[in-house]
Amino acid sequence: MLEKGMQAPNFTLCDKDGREITLSELRGRRVVLYFYPKDNTPGCTRQACAFAAAYEGFKSKNVEVIGISRDSVASHAKFAEKHGLPFILLSDPELEVIRAYGVWQEKKLYGKLGFGVMRTTFIIDENGIIEKVMPKVKPDTNAAEILSEL
Numbered sequence: 001m002l003e004k005g006m007q008a009p010n011f012t013l014c015d016k017d018g019r020e021i022t023l024s025e026l027r028g029r030r031v032v033l034y035f036y037p038k039d040n041t042p043g044c045t046r047q048a049c050a051f052a053a054a055y056e057g058f059k060s061k062n063v064e065v066i067g068i069s070r071d072s073v074a075s076h077a078k079f080a081e082k083h084g085l086p087f088i089l090l091s092d093p094e095l096e097v098i099r100a101y102g103v104w105q106e107k108k109l110y111g112k113l114g115f116g117v118m119r120t121t122f123i124i125d126e127n128g129i130i131e132k133v134m135p136k137v138k139p140d141t142n143a144a145e146i147l148s149e150l
Contacts, residue, residue: 001102001120004133008033008124009100013068013090016076021066021088027128030063032146034121034137035103039071039079043119047139048085054143055086061150068092069117121146 002008008031012022023031034051036044051058051065058065065087071079076089090097098104098117107116121142123132132149134142 001105001118001135002122002130002133004130006130008122008128008130009097010128011097011100013092013097014073015091016073016080016089018073021090023124024128026064028126030061030126030131030150031124032058032063032065032121033068033101033124034066034119034142035068035098035101035117036119037117038069039075040082043139044069045079045083047119047137047142048079049083050140050143051087052083052085054147057147058087058150061147063150064088066090068097070095070098123149 010024012020015021036047038044048067068090070093071091073091076091080089092098095104103118103120104115105118106113119137121134121137122130125131
């Protein structure tokens, strides 16, 4: 997994509307980049809704919020519409960015080992440097914790 002080790997992925979003084009702003396992699952929905509830606070601090999972663009569109998510959701079905950030890891679920996305949040500064890495975050409190630190 990437660490504090490292350059955040640049990427280009499609958002829920099929538009390409490139991380380097957001330079000059801080970015909260959070990786989550799957749209419309209980924990991921709570985390996304917490970010949505705190979104005005992030905007007031000129911070962009981006969620990434391996779900499709269509799945993200439905997820965002269903829950009124105002921030960017990016689709990474090929796991390129998920692997680049080191969040594709072995997990134990219901006693079985397998690989999946580890719920992790990165705070990236205005110059593209990772300010903070938050592994294994709690879905309900992640957004509030970050907002209070910013």
